Amino acid sequence: MKISVIGCGYLGAVHAASMAEVGHEVYGLDVDSTRIATLGRGLAPFHEPGFDEVLSRNVDNGRLHFTTSYDDLDDVDVHFLALGTPQRDDGLGADLSYIDSALDALAPLLKARNGRTTLVVGKSTVPVGTARTIGERLAAIPGVKLVWNPEFLREGFAVEDTLRPDRLVYGVADTADAADEVELLDAVYAPLLALKIPRRVYNYESAELVKVSANSFLATKISFINAISELCDITGADVADVAEAIGMDDRIGRKFLRAGIGFGGGCLPKDLRGLISRAGELGAVDSFAFLRDIDAINTGRREYVVRLARRLLDGELDGRRIAILGAAFKPDTDDVRDSPALDIALKLYSEGARVKVTDPVALGNVRKRYPALHAEESVEDAVRNADLVLLLTEWPEYKQLDPTVLRELASDAKIVDGRNVLDLPAWRAAGWHVEALGRS
Template sequence: MTDVSSPRPLTLSVIGVGYLGAVHAAAMAELGHRVIGLDVDADRVAALSEGRSPFHEPGFDELLLRNVRSGRLTFTTDYAKLTDVDVHFLALGTPQRADGLGADLSYIESALDALVPLLEARDGKPTLIAGKSTVPVGTARGLHARITAIDGVALAWNPEFLREGFAVEDTLRPDRLVYGVADQGNASTEISLLDTVYAELIGLEIPRKVYNFESAELVKVSANSFLATKISFINAISELCDVTGADVNDVAEAIGMDDRIGAKFLRAGIGFGGGCLPKDIRGLLSRAGELGSVDSFAFLRDIDAINTGRREYVVRLAKRLLDGTLDGKRVAVLGAAFKPDTDDVRDSPALDIALKLYSEGAKVSITDPAANENVRRRYPSFHVEDSVEETLRDAELVLLLTEWKEYRELDPASVRDLVATAQIIDGRNALDLSAWRAAGWQVEALGRP
């Protein structure tokens, strides 16, 4: 076993330097390793090579630039640059397939196709492929079968647990490390190399668990599906609150005091989005069906339906506040990213609601502190403003759909005169209702009287 008290720096590759991969690559360089990030997107590689982040993530810009300048972190589009690497991390996307609910594994398969000739040329020198991507259970076992004949090459599955907006912290100070291996009784190469990679973290007594492939694969998707279930549960309760006069915040506060439940992920609102939770619950449902367990996971369809239904719920509420029609009405939307502290608009509830309002004829102005350029690229016909003031000007209805700090801290009195009608939907239960109502606003907060 590696002596983690005095580790040697390794040479690592991170294949796929999108959101997950770029953060992982920079963090591994910060731990002292030499890291080569590879991606087929030449523009992304060029930006990262110059120390410029292609996405918004607190703390990442400084981490990236520091390690590029140190020379420990480089980027390339050429697999030939990966000939002398100890550990290859696979951090490729596994999006939902266009023809179903399952995960598209083509990016991982292509990467392995490109890696195999390089691995065969190393003449038995110990090399590890470590999967970071979220994959259907059984994937690693299948990939392992492709490389078992290559002398000296091992495979591990090492799922990530980072949260967008906290990705740097979650990578450099994770709450656990999980290694999935083919044979827990015969995994000295996999464990030794990963322990060397993460020696500094293990030295901080961060828990490290070694499981089989299948358990490691299920950890990440199970965690995301459980969190999605909590979110959809409290959102379903909020609908009962709306029709009975109960306050969902009171209900959430009280049930969150039960240590069997916990308070996190019990904030009612417009639901979850992003590149992980929606995809992962659908992927788990799909894989369960393939394995003959679909009935036990049918509840995930309801979780997904509750979540997407929240978006329609807000559209109906907006229509009611605007006298039954959205056609020609001026609507201001605060927030486009799926959560604050990111520019990620993948499956964003905020953006989806804005698009639904637009499709029913509303004149929508939208703004976001970080995601405006992503919105403009995806929807060039959309009216995107760079300032809150211009977004609110002459609006007949305001919707707060992403709970950025600057929106939570708006002075309701100072923005009252910007709008034509002072009414707002608090889609994230983020506002001080008494302060806004005292300033003359009609506030509709989901699940609150």
């Protein structure tokens, strides 16, 4: 089939390359000409394991094309909308201006083709009710249908999650009268459905809520165990033991119960706040008040680490040398949006600390977005002469660091394990004073 993906940021670029990988002819469109030129050469503009290979292979074999012109999409069967919906500057809600602009440009091209339905498929995360509004707009164009098909990508696993998702969700205007659009989207996803991946057809509103509900629930688990970790610090309990035991309950599960400095990135915080905002607009303020506490617990973890650093440095941050291990909001990505690690680094810098930041892949984005922070290519250079080390992103290579070697480099052997990944006995045996959040 001939497919377009409108919006070639993280979501759209991965989706476009993955749809080409399963055999479709794909046109990726974006207004950012520099990004399009980079993708058109088969080069990834961001770090994502496995994406480089899928991208370059399908550009080279001619199935994947990139453009800035909507005129190139005139003969397309299915258009995917993968536009960003960032948090608005004036509140918690989502900014839908990118979707609105794309629809304005796309609408004149939309038409039934040879008696077949032309399909528009929403991938973006939007406030509940958005798809119904867009669907009503598109319904005025004969032969054009809308399906909302939320994405469930994890950064670091995006290609795998696109090609082998744990479920496919279709949101349609009327589940009793959606045979044409369901059949057409099934044809797009035929290679995935052949793998027996579950597929569910709901109404628009249910499909929209699936994504934000999932992310808000995961955020709730993370903030819950982080709240418990603070009690553990006060009482002498070990949050790793508590998490292990409650995770054995199959009603709860072990995932997302590792205490630390909290979540960040472009999805969980935005989706959580977007759900809070939309619930308020719909009159469900009281029922969702707890999500504000979840958000507050998460952001409070960052200030908690700053207070801990201040205590470890005898109450004075001004002029103290601090090494930050990790800048990305999670490992296996160069994404620094709403990164807890960088938020902490900036707070320390604002209090006069001499901060050095290192990261295996995200330093380019650090230098671009936060030029005031001193970026170091190697852990050794970051740690050299440091009065305090903060491990804030759980990159595998940081878990494997030799504490004896680093002990010789640091001015003072003090480290905060902000992700609870270090072998505490080994580090302490090497002479380090280790503070692991929630651990006795």
